[in-house]
Amino acid sequence: xxxxxxxxxxxxxxxxxxxxxxxxxxxxxxxxxxxxxxxxxxxxxxxxxxxxxxxxxxxxxxxxxxxxxxxxxxxxxxxxxxxxxxxxxxxxxxxxxxxxxxxxxxxxxxxxxxxxxxxxxxxxxxxxxxxxxxxxxxxxxxxxxxxxxxxxxxxxxxxxxxxxxxxxxxxxxxxxxxxxxxxxxxxxxxxxxxxxxxxxxxxxxxxxxxxxxxxxxxxxxxxxxxxxxxxx
Amino acid sequence: xxxxxxxxxxxxxxxxxxxxxxxxxxxxxxxxxxxxxxxxxxxxxxxxxxxxxxxxxxxxxxxxxxxxxxxxxxxxxxxxxxxxxxxxxxxxxxxxxxxxxxxxxxxxxxxxxxxxxxxxxxxxxxxxxxxxxxxxxxxxxxxxxxxxxxxxxxxxxxxxxxxxxxxxxxxxxxxxxxxxxxxxxxxxxxxxxxxxxxxxxxxxxxxxxxxxxxxxxxxxxxxxxxxxxxxxxxxxxxxxxxxxxxxxxxxxxxxxxxxxxxxxxxxxxxxxxxxxxxxxxxxxxxxxxxxxxxxxxxxxxxxxxxxxxxxxxxxxxxxxxxxxxxxxxxxxxxxxxxxxxxxxxxxxxxxxxxxxxxxxxxxxxxxxxxxxxxxxxxxxxxxxxxxxxxxxxxxxxxxxxxxxxxxxxxxxxxxxxxxxxxxxxxxxxxxxxxxxxxxxxxxxxxxxxxxxxxxxxxxxxxxxxxxxxxxxxxxxxxxxxxxxxxxxxxxxxxxxxxxxxxxxxxxxxxxxxxxxxxxxxxxxxxxxxxxxxxxxxxxxxxxxxxxxxxxxxxxxxxxxxxxxxxxxxxxxxxxxxxxxxxxxxxxxxxxxxxxxxxxxxxxxxxxxxxxxxxxxxxxxxxxxxxxxxxxxxxxxxxxxxxxxxxxxxxxxxxxxxxxxxxxxxxxxxxxxxxxxxxxxxxxxxxxxxx
Numbered sequence: 001x002x003x004x005x006x007x008x009x010x011x012x013x014x015x016x017x018x019x020x021x022x023x024x025x026x027x028x029x030x031x032x033x034x035x036x037x038x039x040x041x042x043x044x045x046x047x048x049x050x051x052x053x054x055x056x057x058x059x060x061x062x063x064x065x066x067x068x069x070x071x072x073x074x075x076x077x078x079x080x081x082x083x084x085x086x087x088x089x090x091x092x093x094x095x096x097x098x099x100x101x102x103x104x105x106x107x108x109x110x111x112x113x114x115x116x117x118x119x120x121x122x123x124x125x126x127x128x129x130x131x132x133x134x135x136x137x138x139x140x141x142x143x144x145x146x147x148x149x150x151x152x153x154x155x156x157x158x159x160x161x162x163x164x165x166x167x168x169x170x171x172x173x174x175x176x177x178x179x180x181x182x183x184x185x186x187x188x189x190x191x192x193x194x195x196x197x198x199x200x201x202x203x204x205x206x207x208x209x210x211x212x213x214x215x216x217x218x219x220x221x222x223x224x225x226x227x228x229x230x231x232x
Numbered sequence: 233x234x235x236x237x238x239x240x241x242x243x244x245x246x247x248x249x250x251x252x253x254x255x256x257x258x259x260x261x262x263x264x265x266x267x268x269x270x271x272x273x274x275x276x277x278x279x280x281x282x283x284x285x286x287x288x289x290x291x292x293x294x295x296x297x298x299x300x301x302x303x304x305x306x307x308x309x310x311x312x313x314x315x316x317x318x319x320x321x322x323x324x325x326x327x328x329x330x331x332x333x334x335x336x337x338x339x340x341x342x343x344x345x346x347x348x349x350x351x352x353x354x355x356x357x358x359x360x361x362x363x364x365x366x367x368x369x370x371x372x373x374x375x376x377x378x379x380x381x382x383x384x385x386x387x388x389x390x391x392x393x394x395x396x397x398x399x400x401x402x403x404x405x406x407x408x409x410x411x412x413x414x415x416x417x418x419x420x421x422x423x424x425x426x427x428x429x430x431x432x433x434x435x436x437x438x439x440x441x442x443x444x445x446x447x448x449x450x451x452x453x454x455x456x457x458x459x460x461x462x463x464x465x466x467x468x469x470x471x472x473x474x475x476x477x478x479x480x481x482x483x484x485x486x487x488x489x490x491x492x493x494x495x496x497x498x499x500x501x502x503x504x505x506x507x508x509x510x511x512x513x514x515x516x517x518x519x520x521x522x523x524x525x526x527x528x529x530x531x532x533x534x535x536x537x538x539x540x541x542x543x544x545x546x547x548x549x550x551x552x553x554x555x556x557x558x559x560x561x562x563x564x565x566x567x568x569x570x571x572x573x574x575x576x577x578x579x580x581x582x583x584x585x586x587x588x589x590x591x592x593x594x595x596x597x598x599x600x601x602x603x604x605x606x607x608x609x610x611x612x613x614x615x616x617x618x619x620x621x622x623x624x625x626x627x628x629x630x631x632x633x634x635x636x637x638x639x640x641x642x643x644x645x646x647x648x649x650x651x652x653x654x655x656x657x658x659x660x661x662x663x664x665x666x667x668x669x670x671x672x673x674x675x676x677x678x679x680x681x682x683x684x685x686x687x688x689x690x691x692x693x694x695x696x697x698x699x700x701x702x703x704x705x706x707x708x709x710x711x712x713x714x715x716x717x718x719x720x721x722x723x724x725x726x727x728x729x730x731x732x733x734x735x736x737x738x739x740x741x742x743x744x745x746x747x748x749x750x751x752x753x754x755x756x757x758x759x760x761x762x763x764x765x766x767x768x769x770x771x772x773x774x775x776x777x778x779x780x781x782x783x784x785x786x787x788x789x790x791x792x793x794x795x796x797x798x799x800x801x802x803x804x805x806x807x808x809x810x811x812x813x814x815x816x817x818x819x820x821x822x823x824x825x826x827x828x829x830x831x832x833x834x835x836x837x838x839x840x841x842x843x844x845x846x847x848x849x850x851x852x853x854x855x856x857x858x859x860x861x862x863x864x865x866x867x868x869x870x871x872x873x874x875x876x877x878x879x880x881x882x883x884x885x886x887x888x889x890x891x892x893x894x895x896x897x898x899x900x901x902x903x904x905x906x907x908x909x910x911x912x913x914x915x916x917x918x919x920x921x922x
Contacts, residue, residue: 009552010462012377016640035550049638051375054462107921110370110633141374141635206637211653211767213643 001228003029004042006072006088008063012050013085013205020205021046025221034063038071043228044081045072047088049141049203059102059144060090069095081125081224082197086142089199098190098199099157100149105142106182112141114213115180117188117202118168121161124191125227126198129219135172136216138207140180140188145201147183147190157190164198165189234259238589245583253492253569253577256521257584260489261496264742267588270708271740274721282734284697286407292333292484293403294736295410296698298764299655303407305339308400308700308760310741314457315368315397319361323368323397324459328529330401331378332485335468336532338411338475339403342639343652344373345663346399347384347758349704351392351749353622353919358387361395363920368459369399370633375461376468380634381642381650384664385916387622388796390671390754393746398702400663400760404654411475413484414501415535418563420481422495422504423541425474425548425555426467426531428514429491431522432457463530463553470551471532477547479540486531492524494533495559496567500585506559508571520571535561595718596711601672601790604802611855612902615837615895617797618860619912624793624834626913629920644769647829647842648688651769658767660694666833667754668791669862672804674719677791678757679727679807680864685761686731687830690813691867693820694765699728701738701759706745706752716755723807724757731810733761766821772843773826773870773888779844780874781836782882783812783866787857793834794860808864815880816867824876831866835859839868840893841909848894849886855897 003021007014014031021029029046032038038045052063063069069091076082076097084092090102105111116137119130130136149157157163166186169178179186181201189200204217234242234255242258243249250258264270280288286303287295293307311326327344334341346369351358373380378401474480484498491511495504508523518526536544541557548555562568567584569577580587607614618624636645641652641659649662662685670677686696701724708714728735738759745752773779789795789802819825829843837859840847851858869877874884894903 010375010465012375012465012638016638019640033550050377051462051465054375054460054465056462109367110374110635112374112635112637113632139637141637143374203637206640209640211643211769212637212640213769 001027001043004032004045006032006047008034008052010051011048013048017046017048017205020208024208034066034068047084049086060094063091064094076197084199092199097197098192099153103146104144105146110143111180114139116168117165118172120163124195126223129223137214138202138217140202146181147187162191253521256525257492262588265488269588269591278725278735279729280734285734289737292336292413305334305337305403307333308702308738310702311397312741319364320368321458323365324372325457326397326399327372328459328464329487330399334401334403335471336483336485339405341378341401341403343402344378344380345382347664349386349391349396352387366630372461374635376465377638379636379638381636381645382661390751393749393751394744394753396704398758411483413498415499415561416481418502418561420535420561421538421541421557422559423534423544424558427463428512429526429528430514432528457527457529459529466551467530473547480534482535484533490525490527496585500581503562503564503566503581505562505568510556510558512554512556520576593708593714594711595715597715598712602801604789607798607800611900616912618793618834620915621793622915624838625915629917646770649692651692653767658765660689660692660763660765662688663760665758667756669804671754672791674716675723676807678720678723682727683808683864689763690816691828692765693817694763696733696763699733699735699759699761703740704756705742707743720757775888775890777826777870777888778874779886780869780882780884785861786863788861788863792862805863825869825871827870835862844888845909846890847886847888851897855900
């Protein structure tokens with residue numbers, strides 16, 4: 001089993017994700033510079049957080065137009081797993097890997113803090129190790145993380161069970177106060193059409209060891225590893 | 233400008249008139265910012281060596297041993313003047329500059345701290361500066377993926393018109409693999425990597441060495457650099473990849489005085505010949521003075537053997553960075569620049585670098601302490617007034633704008649120290665000083681700044697390893713200011729010696745005064761301290777814990793928060809007792825106590841509000857003294873069994889509960905609810921959120 005962690009100029013969570021995959025989860029992972037091609041040797045691709053191209057033009061917009069993104073879209077099309085975290089999610093949304101857009105927070109400031117998420121589906125390669133409706137604690141760190149989409153798409157995402165994570169309070173109640181960035185429907189993690197793509201703003205790699213405050217995010221990587229091991 | 237006296241001296245020494253470029257080089261390199269000509273003699277008195285110091289002051293950053301396989305690269309800088317003229321870009325490029333100082337040592341930056349000093353936030357201009365300085369630091373630090381883990385905020389009238397933006401950066405490097413900024417071998421090439429050079433930031437070093445005129449914002453704007461954190465991030469990765477090859481002989485970032493500053497200081501072990509035409513430019517028609525002095529950001533200069541130039545070029549190109557081979561190290565001790573076939577600068581390098589004559593200033597003691605007059609008003613109201621002061625406010629509005637989790641080392645940023653895991657230990661960081669105390673008692677105040685930061689480290693069980701500093705002062709032309717400066721350096725040095733903590737680097741920022749606001753800053757010798765401790769985060773003490781006050785409380789109100797809100801005056805604190813640091817460290821390391829914090833800004837009432845906002849407390853003696861004195865060397869300890877405090881001078885003062893903070897002192901008693909405390913401490917949130 002081998003993961004690719006893609007590095008764009010300006011990625012800055014690449015080494016963190018690599019650390020969690022190799023040292024915490026115990027799987028092989030390569031850092032892949034965007035000028036290299038992906039090839040077909042990876043079971044899963046992670047697009048990590050950061051500020052690819054300095055967020056110039058629009059977060060994720062320039063990275064979405066690099067050749068390696070065509071490889072990643074091809075990997076997803078062939079059923080491979082793709083996880084986008086934070087800037088990775090912005091790039092994924094810009095690339096059409098999921099529907100909807102991540103845009104400027106309702107208060108246009110960067111927000112770095114611990115939040116609670118409710119797991120909305122366990123029926124995906126990323127969330128099978130959670131319980132349906134479980135509340136997990138995980139940090140966010142972004143300025144352009146407010147999820148928006150059209151009413152039609154929102155209805156479809158709900159109907160098709162493609163909403164993975166929503167902001168909630170400690171008890172799991174979905175409230176305006178527990179929505180840090182003004183995301184539509186508190187949504188902050190969405191699945192692609194085939195459930196093998198997840199784009200999320202919160203950082204599971206920052207919540208994968210108890211010593212840093214939470215290990216709730218590790219089960220996301222554990223879910224991916226279990227899925228790959230099952231060879232589905 | 234080069235003074236007439238300096239110019240006369242130089243032209244007599246050289247026996248000819250200076251060229252335009254030479255004049256510009258001297259103007260910048262002989263400025264206080266680059267040459268420390270007003271402060272060199274004072275700085276020499278600081279202790280700079282120690283068993284863990286691998287490389288002390290004088291390079292881009294200091295190198296201090298953390299473990300057998302890990303050394304810290306640490307530096308601290310101010311970016312005060314630019315942050316008034318253009319707060320966003322001024323603060324952002326302040327971060328960029330100190331981060332490059334760390335990368336140029338071959339170290340990966342892992343943490344930032346930012347002590348900030350502003351005028352009162354009830355004035356719109358100060359709020360504007362505060363908001364944009366924080367945005368500038370956040371946007372830059374967040375983008376390059378270096379967490380801002382600590383800071384300090386002080387609001388005082390004296391900073392209106394002259395805010396201070398200080399930044400500490402810490403990096404890590406293998407103790408045997410760090411780079412220095414001193415060239416090694418004549419014949420080696422000098423390779424410039426990174427952003428192209430434009431006309432931005434011309435004369436920044438000399439700009440930083442004078443006071444801000446009334447029309448500073450309009451006139452000085454061209455002196456402020458614009459940062460590009462994306463380019464900086466690429467430069468981090470490229471420089472570290474270059475260092476990894478083992479082929480980089482020396483390396484220096486381009487900061488104050490641009491390419492002229494970096495290349496001449498770096499080459500001062502030998503000499504250098506620079507071909508200004510070969511520098512990659514972003515503007516047409518730049519002359520040699522502009523090319524050599526521009527302070528365009530995100531550039532790095534490396535010395536490599538001629539045969540290794542293509543390898544460095546290939547690494548730069550991998551990271552989409554432009555590079556050029558701009559000159560060579562020469563054996564002659566000269567600094568030569570050619571441009572369009574002409575020699576436009578040819579100077580003895582020792583004259584340019586380190587040749588600035590020292591500038592002596594007369595000092596004259598000043599006294600600003602006044603007699604203490606007990607403030608009128610109810611004790612409860614005084615508590616709320618102190619808790620509402622912005623210096624002790626909840627700083628979440630600031631910290632949530634900084635990505636303090638990236639690199640996943642951060643175990644805690646609570647209270648006054650950050651704890652980051654590093655190998656099997658924790659790197660523990662603290663920063664700041666108390667300018668109001670230092671204004672009243674410069675020697676004692678600066679000594680206490682060292683003690684206070686060491687206390688913050690002790691509260692996390694950490695031993696201090698080193699200090700970096702920024703000596704922010706008004707113009708030394710005022711004898712009072714020079715006296716404050718010399719007293720501060722003496723106090724800092726003496727306490728650093730007492731505690732055995734070397735001062736390994738820093739900078740000096742003088743002329744912090746404003747004609748526009750008619751202000752001179754209070755003396756602000758801000759420090760950053762790094763230490764090594766156990767990997768223990770902070771968790772609040774649980775109900776039932778006994779609260780004890782460790783250390784001696786004296787009636788020291790001068791410069792306190794109580795003084796700031798009531799004008800009560802009084803004596804500023806004398807030098808605190810450092811003997812309790814060891815016992816406090818041991819209590820944390822052995823797990824004997826649940827939580828400890830030291831008493832600083834605001835005294836005991838603030839420590840209680842932060843650490844034990846639900847508690848019942850009974851204090852002996854004078855209520856004002858007990859609650860608001862800011863005597864140093866004191867700690868609030870929460871433990872299950874007060875027996876663990878045996879042998880430590882302390883007094884049990886209460887117990888952690890679940891209700892309000894209720895305080896009994898002599899015949900007076902008061903009670904503050906959790907919501908009231910939270911509301912009082914929400915001053916900054918209230919002022920800054922919209």
